[in-house]
Each structure stands twice: as structure tokens, then as C-alpha cells.
Amino acid sequence: xxxxxxxxxxxxxxxxxxxxxxxxxxxxxxxxxxxxxxxxxxxxxxxxxxxxxxxxxxxxxxxxxxxxxxxxxxxxxxxxxxxxxxxxxxxxxxxxxxxxxxxxxxxxxxxxxxxxxxxxxxxxxxxxxxxxxxxxxxxxxxxxxxxxxxxxxxxxxxxxxxxxxxxxxxxxxxxxxxxxxxxxxxxxxxxxxxxxxxxxxxxxxxxxxxxxxxxxxxxxxx
Amino acid sequence: xxxxxxxxxxxxxxxxxxxxxxxxxxxxxxxxxxxxxxxxxxxxxxxxxxxxxxxxxxxxxxxxxxxxxxxxxxxxxxxxxxxxxxxxxxxxxxxxxxxxxxxxxxxxxxxxxxxxxxxxxxxxxxxxxxxxxxxxxxxxxxxxxxxxxxxxxxxxxxxxxxxxxxxxxxxx
Numbered sequence: 154x155x156x157x158x159x160x161x162x163x164x165x166x167x168x169x170x171x172x173x174x175x176x177x178x179x180x181x182x183x184x185x186x187x188x189x190x191x192x193x194x195x196x197x198x199x200x201x202x203x204x205x206x207x208x209x210x211x212x213x214x215x216x217x218x219x220x221x222x223x224x225x226x227x228x229x230x231x232x233x234x235x236x237x238x239x240x241x242x243x244x245x246x247x248x249x250x251x252x253x254x255x256x257x258x259x260x261x262x263x264x265x266x267x268x269x270x271x272x273x274x275x276x277x278x279x280x281x282x283x284x285x286x287x288x289x290x291x292x293x294x295x296x297x298x299x300x301x302x303x304x305x306x307x308x309x310x311x312x313x314x315x316x317x318x319x320x321x322x323x324x325x326x327x328x329x330x331x332x333x334x335x336x337x338x339x340x341x342x343x344x345x346x347x348x349x350x351x352x353x354x355x356x357x358x359x360x361x362x363x364x365x366x367x368x369x370x371x372x373x374x375x
Numbered sequence: 376x377x378x379x380x381x382x383x384x385x386x387x388x389x390x391x392x393x394x395x396x397x398x399x400x401x402x403x404x405x406x407x408x409x410x411x412x413x414x415x416x417x418x419x420x421x422x423x424x425x426x427x428x429x430x431x432x433x434x435x436x437x438x439x440x441x442x443x444x445x446x447x448x449x450x451x452x453x454x455x456x457x458x459x460x461x462x463x464x465x466x467x468x469x470x471x472x473x474x475x476x477x478x479x480x481x482x483x484x485x486x487x488x489x490x491x492x493x494x495x496x497x498x499x500x501x502x503x504x505x506x507x508x509x510x511x512x513x514x515x516x517x518x519x520x521x522x523x524x525x526x527x528x529x530x531x532x533x534x535x536x537x538x539x540x541x542x543x544x545x546x547x
Contacts, residue, residue, distance in 0.1 A: 185487070211386065216379035223386055230390040234397045241401035244408040249490060252453065252480055339485070339516050 156281045163285025169262040170293030171354035176262035179253045180294055181343040185305065188312045190298030191291075192246050195316075196235045196254045198287035201263050202280065203231040205271040209279035212272050224267050225258070232258040246315040262290060293350065300346050303327060305338035416475040419492075420444060420461035435535060441465055442472060445531035452519040454480035456489070460531040469532045470504045474524070485517045489524070496521065505532050 154162070169175045176197070183193045204227050208215070215223045236254055239247040247254065257263070266286050271279035303309055309325040336342040421438045430436065436444040443464045448455045456479040461472040474497055476489040488495050496514050503511065508528050513521035 182482070185485075214382040215386070216382065219379065219383060223383070226387065226390055230393055233394055237397050237401045237405070240408065241404035244405075244412065245490070248478065249487065335515065 156278070159278060159281045160285040160288075163282050164289040164292070165358050167286075168289040168293065168354070169265075169286055170290055171351050172358075173262070173265070174351075175265055176260045176290060177347070179256070179260065180290075180297060181340065181347060183250055183253045184294055184297035184301055184343065185338050186302040186308075186312065187295060187298040187310050188246070188316055189250055190294040192239075192243065192250055192316050193253055194287070194291035194294045196239060197257055197260065197263070197290055198284075199235045199238075200228060200231040200257050200260075201266065201283045201287045201290075203234075204228045204263060205267060205279045205283035206276050207231075208267050209271040209274060209276040215272070220272065221264075221268075224264060224272070228263055228267070229258045243316055249315070262286065297343070297346060297350060300350075301337045301342060303333075304346075305333045305335065305342065307333040413477070416459050416477065417444065420459060420473045420475060435538070443535055445534060446477070447527045447530050447534075449523045449527040449530070451479055451481050451523040452486075452517070453482060456481070456520070456523055456527065458524065458527040458531075460528055462531060462535060464535055468504065469536065470502055471500055471508065471528055473501055474528065476524070479520075481517070481520045486520050488514060488517070489520070497524075500525075500528070505529070508532070 166172060170177070170180055179193055179197070183189045204224075207227055208224060232255065235257070236247070236251075239254060266282060270282050274282070299309060302311065307327045309327070310320075310323040313320040313323045334342075337346065421442065421444065431446075434446050438444055438461075441463050443462050445460045445462065446458065447460065448457050450456075457477040459475045459477050461474070463470045463472045473492070475492055476497075479486065479489055481489065488497060492498060500508065500511060508525055511525055513525075
């Protein structure tokens with residue numbers, strides 16, 4: 154598979170959110186606004202890229218029977234680094250989503266890509282796959298964040314300056330009284346919107362149903 | 376066996392040094408961020424920069440002009456909520472002047488109002504006295520969080536009332 158195919162596969166066909174349904178906890182919990190979504194997407198991308206490339210480069214030295222503890226140790230290292238970096242460079246943002254940055258370590262999306270791909274492939278391919286997965290997750294998070302912020306609060310890009318200094322005034326207000334449909338901000342709204350996202354992604358990207366004789370083997374995550 | 380123990384040790388050691396390095400590089404900035412934030416919160420609440428000579432006496436700080444600052448922690452939904460509370464203190468007549476949330480681990484999104492002291496629920500609390508705080512409504516979807524904040528305010532009222540005069544350097 155070429156790098157381009159690996160990338161597009163990771164973004165669309167194997168998208169962690171709408172195809173594999175991995176990492177749903179942060180996806181549902183943090184996507185209340187665009188800025189929260191962008192911040193979590195960046196932190197997840199950092200951990201995903203760092204851990205994937207790192208594990209792929211040292212895959213020959215990781216003993217098979219102790220590979221999962223090794224993977225988790227390396228993911229935890231990168232997660233803690235992202236926590237520290239966020240505290241140093243986006244302190245106010247960190248205070249808003251602190252818990253969900255910390256639990257990136259338990260995100261099955263990351264461990265899944267490492268176990269299924271990075272631990273068996275060269276660092277270059279692992280990097281492309283991680284980048285694709287990160288972009289796919291970011292798309293899902295930001296789409297959810299935008300829809301929920303728009304419906305729930307009637308704004309878009311509120312608080313962007315917490316993440317990128319100098320973006321004051323990016324906020325778009327749709328409704329004048331700063332009130333929206335509260336449901337979209339609450340967890341049930343997250344499930345409803347995630348379901349709609351899943352449905353639209355299925356309608357858009359669904360592959361033709363394969364011939365019964367050429368049905369892919371079960372569990373072909375790769 | 377020896378080989379794999381060795382590679383495990385090397386992996387763990389490398390992870391530890393990577394962490395130590397990041398900590399070393401960000402430590403100063405994080406400390407600075409925390410201090411800058413605390414100073415900013417106090418300035419916001421006090422209206423002016425607090426006199427350099429005065430400082431915390433226990434958990435209260437007499438800023439003079441009838442204003443007392445109190446810090447308190449209350450149990451929220453996801454952990455402790457650390458509050459900074461400014462009160463207008465007159466004999467038998469306390470009222471809330473302003474309130475800032477220093478740190479919390481409440482559900483992101485639902486508890487975003489904790490970071491918005493100038494609008495919404497937190498701003499509505501300003502100027503209320505003991506009885507009005509007691510009667511205040513919570514926030515839909517964040518009942519435990521908002522009730523915890525109210526408890527914190529009542530705690531601060533009770534604390535300053537019990538202590539009587541708050542020591543403070545109020546000389547002009």
C-alpha cells in the first residue's frame with residue numbers, strides 16, 4: 154500500500170470515530186465547543202504520532218510477552234508530556250479539559266493503532282498511519298464540536314484565544330441572546346449528534362457490499 | 376531472558392528521562408502561569424493590586440475597604456473545587472463581592488461556566504448576602520457543581536463571621 158492509500162484509509166475507511174468507534178469517551182465528552190475539540194485533537198495527535206513512531210522504531214527490541222506494558226508505558230510518557238506542555242503553553246485551556254487530556258493514555262484508538270499497525274511496520278509507514286488516524290479523529294471531534302456549539306450555545310469558535318493567542322474576535326454569534334438548545338451541550342445531545350454523524354459518514358463513505366465469496370475475514374482491522 | 380529484561384530496563388529508563396526532560400523544560404513556565412493566574416484573580420477580585428505589605432492570614436486576607444478575600448476548597452462532582460472569594464464585610468452584614476474558581480476537575484462542557492465569572496450564573500451571585508446565597512438556584516446539568524460553589528461561599532461567610540476582626544495592614 155502506498156503512503157497516500159495508508160493515509161486515506163486511516164482517515165476515512167478506518168476512521169477511529171465513525172468506522173472503528175474508538176475513543177468515543179473523549180469524543181462525546183469534550184466536543185461541546187470547537188476550541189475544546191481542537192485542543193483535544195492536538196493533544197491526541199501529539200500522543201498518537203509520538204507513540205506510534207517511537208514504538209515502530211524500537212519494535213525489534215520490545216519482548217513479545219511484555220509488549221502491552223511497554224506500549225502503555227510509552228503512551229503514558231507521551232500523554233504526560235502533552236499534559237506538561239499544555240500547562241506551560243495553554244494553561245487556561247488545560248484547566249478546561251484537564252481530565253480528558255490525562256485519559257488519552259487509555260484511549261483504545263492509540264493502543265489499537267500501535268498493536269495492529271505500528272508494532273509491525275516501519276517508522277515511516279507508522280507515521281503516515283498515525284497522521285491519518287489523528288486527522289480522522291480531529292475531523293470527527295471538530296465537526297461534533299462545531300455542531301454542538303452552534304446548536305447548544307449559538308456561537309462558533311468561542312474562546313479560541315485560549316489556545317491560539319491573537320485570535321480574539323474569531324467568535325461568531327448566531328443567536329443574539331446567547332442562548333441555544335441546552336440539549337446539544339448535554340451528554341444525550343452528544344449521543345444524538347454522534348449517531349447522526351455516524352449515519353452520515355456511513356451514507357457517504359460506505360463501501361459496496363463485497364461479494365459473498367470475497368467477504369473480508371473477520372477482524373481485519375489492518 | 377536477560378536480553379529482554381535489558382531492553383525493558385532501557386525502554387523504562389528512556390521514558391523516565393524523556394519525562395524528566397519535559398518537566399525540566401516546562402517547570403518554570405508552569406510555575407509562572409500558576410503565579411500569574413493567582414495574581415490576576417486577586418487583582419480582578421480586589422479591583423486594584425493588593426497592597427504588597429498585606430498577605431494571607433490563614434485562609435483570609437483583609438484587603439481593607441471592607442473587602443476580605445477568602446480561599447476555600449469544596450467537594451464538587453469530580454473532585455475538589457478551589458475557590459477564591461471576595462466579600463464585602465460589614466458587622467452582621469456580609470455580601471459576596473466576587474468569586475473566582477482557581478481549579479476544579481468538573482465535567483468539561485457542563486462546568487464551563489466556572490471559568491466565566493463575568494457572565495451567567497457566577498456573575499448573578501455577586502452582591503448577594505447570606506440568605507440570598509442560601510436561596511440561590513443551581514445550574515441545570517451541573518447541580519452538584521453549582522451547589523458546591525454555594526457551599527463554599529457560605530463557608531467563607533461563616534469563617535469570617537466566626538473570626539471577628541480580620542487582621543490586616545490597613546494603614547494608608
